[in-house]
Amino acid sequence: MTVGFGLLGPVNLCVDGRRVALPTGRPQLLLAALLMGRGRRVSADRLRGSLWAEPPPSAQVNMRAYVARLRVALGPYRDRLTWVNSGYALRVEPGELDLDRFETDVRDALDASREGRPEQAADLLATGMRRWYGEAAEGLPRYGALGHGLDALDESRAVAVEQYAAACVEAGRTDAAVGALRSLLADQPGRESAWEGLVQALVRSGDRAEAMAALAAANAALLATFGRGAGWVLPAEGPPVGQGSVEAFDLAVGLGPVGAGLLGGDAEFGAGIAPGVGLVGGAVVGQHPLDDHTAGSEPGDRAAQCADGGGGFLVVADLGVGHP
Incomplete structure (x- = not known):
């Protein structure tokens, strides 16, 4: 005899190779909560909180009824669902879930x-x-x-x-x-x-x-x-690079040569700053980690980074080009 339980999709129960029709609604929630317990005791309070957003006065009585219906569904495995120290536990053997x-x-x-x-x-x-x-x-x-x-x-x-x-x-x-x-x-x-x-x-x-x-x-x-x-931004060669990286900043402010072939950003706007420099949305000037690197920059470098007037863009360069 075998039993199998399913949580990865609709909650399901198989007994001796046959899918069992589970009671709909809260009995299935109860089974899911017990399966998430992995065989450990799940307190009655925790179960009530899992079955109702606001448990009604009859919650405990209703839960006993749901337990009885699950035991019927378990058939020859009904003894696996037990009352333990003010809670319930469902024994699940390795490979059954x-x-x-x-x-x-x-x-x-x-x-x-x-x-x-x-x-x-x-x-x-x-x-x-x-x-x-x-x-x-x-x-x-x-x-x-x-x-x-x-x-x-x-x-x-x-x-x-x-x-x-x-x-x-x-x-x-x-x-x-x-x-x-x-x-x-x-x-x-x-x-x-x-x-x-x-x-x-x-x-x-x-x-x-x-x-x-x-x-x-x-x-x-x-x-x-x-x-x-x-x-992150896409360099001309290689994988994406984080916008907050020192490499991105170094190239964006012209610490190394920048070339053509910008990938990503606003190339037309970037062309007005330096060849191969563009803009990528997502970093607001004054809030981005790159601002930490601008403290010692020349005025022209700071202007390059903030050229969009703080409208929520970070200037980046053709990051595929190395620099000394």
Whole structure:
């Protein structure tokens, strides 16, 4: 006999290989809260906070009824759901919960990545991502500690997608990386780390035109979401560089040669400052880490950085050109 539990999508229960029709609504929330406990006791107070935004006076009585219905659904495994010290615990054996299998995939992938095996890391993460069938406990309301826990699970899935993309880039599978990140960004357009990963993947693929387009899309999405643009710029060669880096500042204020071929920013405006210098939205003068570097700058350098009059842009240069 076997039993299986699912949290990575709609909450589900399988008994002896057969999907069991669970009672809808709060009984499923109760099962989700118990599964998040990983076999440990979950106090009755915590369970009430997970089942209702404002528990009614009948909450304890209702919860006992939900427990009874879950025990019926568990069938021959009903004894696994027990009352323990003013709380409930649901015993889950290793390998029975899809979340446990996903987390094992991620751990094994990180080990493979650290050991210089990006192909295996990508394959393991792909296996882990296929365990998901939607949001964690999809379709259920999120209250209290359970809601926070489910939000954290969804975030772990997004992080795994980014790790998968990074492993694919290292393994030379840039098309797979780009596809995964575009899908993630379709759901989370304000996810800056995914935009940066997408630009990096496109750069590694050799398609800098698409990388430029992705950078422009990132700025637009982040401005719409947070009121600021990306925190990095695309040099003429190599991966994105943080706007707050000393390298970006040195080149922007002319401490080294700057050349043509600006990627990103407003090239037409930048041409009025120096060849290869442009503007990237997102850093308001007076609030950006680069301002720390301007204290000892010559007046002309400060004017170059602030040439837009403090309208929310950072002047950057063709960062692909080295300087002494």
